Amino acid sequence: MPGVFVQEGWDTYIIGNSKYKFKIDVLKDSGEFLIHFDGKTWLSSGYLLHKAGKWYSNMEKSHNPYVNATYIADNFEVEQSEDRNGEFTSLHFILKDRDSRQSIVAYEIRVYHNLPVVLFSIVHLTEVEKPQALYEHTIIDAPLYLKIKQNKDMKAFTYTSHAWIKPIFLDLQKALSETIMASSFFSIFDRTGRTLIFSAFDNLGNQLYTITQKDNDFYVICGLEGLIEKIPVGSRITEVLIFGSEFEQAIENWGTFLRTHYNKILDENLDLINKLSYWTDCGSYYYYRTIPEKDYSDTLIALSEDLKRKGINVRLVELGPWWYSKDPSAGAKAYEPVPEIKLNLNELAQEIGFLILQMSWFNLENEYTKRFSFIKEKIAFPRDYEIYDYLGGRFREYGATAVVHDHLTQIRSSMRHHLMDNFSILSNWLKSMAEHFRRYMIRIILSMPDTYHLFSSLQTNNIVASRTGEDYGTSASQSYSLWQNIYTSQLALALGLFPHFGVFFTLHPTYNGEPTNENGNLGRINPEVDALARVLTFSIVGFGDAICTTNV
Template identity: 25%
Template sequence: MEFNIDVLILILLIIIISMLIVFILYLLVPWGFNHFISPKFNSSYIYDSRDFKKKQLLQNLSNQEENAQIDVNMNQGTYRILFGAKRELINGIIKIRHNINEYINYNPSQMQKKLLKLLTINKGDGNDKLGAFKSINAQYRLEDEERYVNTSIKEYYQQDFIIFELSIPEGLENTSSGEFSELITSFPSFINKSPNTKIFTFRNAIFCPPSRTIGATSAPILFYDDDINCFVISPLDGFLNTAISIDKNKRINCGIQGAIKEIPKNFSQKFILLFGKGINKSMERLGYILLKFHDSKRKSLYSNVVTSYLGFWTDNGAYYYYKTEKGMNYEDTIIAIKDYFEENNIPIGYFNFDSWWYLKHTNKTFTTLFRFLIRLMGGGLYGNTLCWEVDPKNFTTDLKTFHHEKFQMPITAHSRRWDARSPYVEKFEFKTYKNHAVPLKKEFWDWLMTHAKESGIEVYEQDWMKNQIVSMPILRIDFDAQEEWLNSMATAAKENGIDIFYCMQTPGILLYSIKHSNINITRCSGDYNVRWPLTYRFIHSTQTNILYHAIGINSHPDVFRSRTMENVKFRPFGEKFPDFKCLYQILNAGIVAPGDKKENVNWPLLRRTCRADGLLLKPDKPLTANDLMFKKHKKYYICDTQTTINNFTWRYIFISNIWPRRVKETFFTLKELGYMKNDYIIYDYHSGVINRVKIDDFIEVGRLKRYGYKYYILCPITINGMALIGCPDKFITCSGRLIININASRDFLNFIVENIKNKVVNLLIYSEKRPTSIQVDKTPINSWSYDEVINIIELNLKFEKFSKKEVLIIN
């Protein structure tokens, strides 16, 4: 008996010590992320005092030319690109792999490869959707086979880009090296001999994390110098099969991913080389060209209910993620949440149903033992999807009946990788490997999207995208498989009026979204957790957003908790920065996604992001790291976004103390941020302080505590000296969904405000003199005041019905 008690005590002691170790490790998570994880999700400049020594500062850079010159050796087909003094891309060659052999058009014996023999080369010209061009066209033949390779280098007149095209009419066989990075084709392929040695790109990983090094990636790669002169190399098409890599000799190679087994007949690849100035501007220019080439358009900021209205989220990090109200199933929990919001006039426009709602292949013992890890690891503990239908433990009826009879609100619904043991595999055509499956054919997607539409689902979220590619060999080795999978999904969704939301996507999948108008949302950072430091997800998303904005897709940084654990002194598990994260969500211009326990949803905070009916009041683009963050600097982390209405631009500047030890200068100038106008009104949102500033004035932020922030709004001064600051009750004071139009002359300022019934819009307008009168809808009003000390007009507009009101302020 004593032995048994001793054993029991020992077991209990082991359990207690283990739990204590886990608890201590959990407390150390922010420290671990800051030191080991977060640096892998940042491509901006890292402060180094040696960069500010006199010798370093005196270095001069040659000018970069945007109209590059192409120099081709007409005997060999080799080429180089010149774009300024001491700025060249040299030793340009062509490489391919076929039947396990590698072929090259220059010096094959020295490189231990076979010859790609030049047959013909000539100059030409032409015109396509991107404009008029002159070209150098060549044909090559494999040394030991009657198989031909055609290349074309197109230089567009008065343009800042060059296009490289390679085609192989008969295709290629036995091409796979087994490695993504060992490309099958390489054109262009050159060595960078320029000062543009710094790199801004995105790793070939989930959520497209920013990177300052090149592995091998399907993303654009931007090379820049200390003055932010840039060149960008990117796929122009074939996003799911192409990649860019750099080898041990620092040769940049652009071509087809190395794991693909066979290149089909009539294959062609296209890459674009673009020259520009500025990180954000160059990427935006690239996005414009990609959209134009594919006859596509930027996705609307208000594409659907999810991007338009405040929603309620239950995904990883949310309170209700695999957790219900006490004593309730999910069906009752969701209805209780909905009823609470209606009773308290919180205008939630839709609900997110995450992976908890459908049936998965689950090892019950495993998930029970390790349930505490769910909030760290996500729903991956629950395995693949068996049936994309309600789990009977969570619902008493099917989703269609639940929606029509009880819920009656729009849904965005999650989906993940499919299981080979799913009954759908028997009914529809799936490709399977071990326990995993993927449906390539449209027949299955037609059924699923019809089912979704009938069940009130308006946005379908496809998660685990990179995981599916990793676990399903066919998606890596078959040239057409990924595109068939994604095209079937998007086409079936569109036919049913459903939009697509990508999650855990690669850069290639992200770029592929250009091809479908209903793929309009994608995640821009990892899963939310209150323990993750801001150095991780915030930095990641504000840099990844540069690419997302460029191609015109709505980005989503994930759910957040909108209320801190108030009245709790020790709060290791609670959200510490709800104001920061709420402001960031609306500045991100995508989705605002609170995920609190229903009673903790912070409506007084959330109402700053939206109208009283829940319509989000957004800027025109997602928040991105300012170009200054990629130069050598000593400042806080500075991001910005903007709203433009009738050629008047308001800039929203978000300054955060993410890395306190790096900050040596607590001021900035508008010129440093790249703003060209000389005169602005700057509004400190939280303090309410208003000043007039010029482009070279020092704007002193002051010393911020760790993770502290400042939020400034730059307002354009019109020709009459007035500046509309907008509505101080909203984070985006001059959203295009609040201020519909604005005009100005020397004598007046005129703008139109839109709002809903029985609501008041408070407005601030800067004016150096008291106006003679203010009219609303051509009728003089008295509901305004003027403060001569700070030169501010305060104006209150009451809306008796949903309408637009025209305001005229006369000098």
């Protein structure tokens, strides 16, 4: 048990790892605990449950401004075992209702022997009926309820929870103006660079964090989002804590641990990453536009020939949302080519290269309802995931090698009662779609994802990349766009996804004096900086120039 220790005192259990310089002091009466790292006390934590409009916790009411009733701790046990991550020592205890002594959850603190890693898990011993807070961002079941004292030497970093995802920097010396709805990733670091990273470890499609402040204390609630209808007996929810002597080391350790646990691989041999691609997505020149008096087939063939004359061999071409039949809301009626594409898509692919096809949500009256079952809220959502086996076969016939699944945040929002009321529905949907497409060697790129989608992608190696910033040429400046993309790409890479900044132009973004984007922001963009940023972050490099304007 190298470095790992468990000590029992008069009123505490102490578990830690001297090799990685951390320990956790657990109070025997409540199960509340303190986390120490490198000789410094960083924060305290406990368990929090929202039920029937009240908050229950094992943290003392004086420590917690929101708690209505408290739990007590009992039945402490120490266990040594191993899992796929290595050998570990665990401290187990039961949290009970203080008045009735009914057992509520089993709590585990798991310390790995050869990793700077701790897992905090709860297993429900009683069913929690209708815990709904009615608001997605009210966390209802939190294995970790962190309390951090205001401190001029401490800062924190996280990400927004929903698309477009952005980094959030917090100065823990300054007051918060409002509650922050964050992703299930939270880091805290001091002036020396020492870092603690907390994140979701399981139930990846249902976890969020919220950050609040009262008086001089910050509270971070880590757990299940507030739309869950029922927490069954035996449900396990786990958070992970990673220690590092500096932020870069901590986030590398965090990403490696998660990818190893889920067998997620960053495949650096992917053509998507190693080869140039041409895109007709939002922000590109040929987004819902063709060469005058030509259809899309003629336009893309002419473009391909122009690039070949310049010595640019592009063999991956993305077709934006213009390629398939849809209603005005952008919902797909059928993933069949629109009449404006003269050639069969497979014939087009033979002329210009493998295709990357964009897809979105299903229209309520889509053509597939005759063959497959759908759940209908604001949009139609497949009840039968076999539809993706059918679509995978069709896309392969078209000559596709990848799809961009767009508008993921709108799908989650429009189907929130189905996707968010139950455990793992969102995660299982993404995994099932990816595995069906994998049978046809079609990779998936996420677009407009929430952090639910990014974390859930750990469960499959067929989701390979994700958009990390807003559409090219919007009202945001280039500096903001690069700032957003670079920080979010750090999250994507840690989770086993290659970043995709979106399309860009290689030359001044106008053609024959005609603006390429209605927002008029593209004239302030430096193409060389755009290209360099993509290469340095292992991003997909996809450009969208007008014909005859590519900067070689």
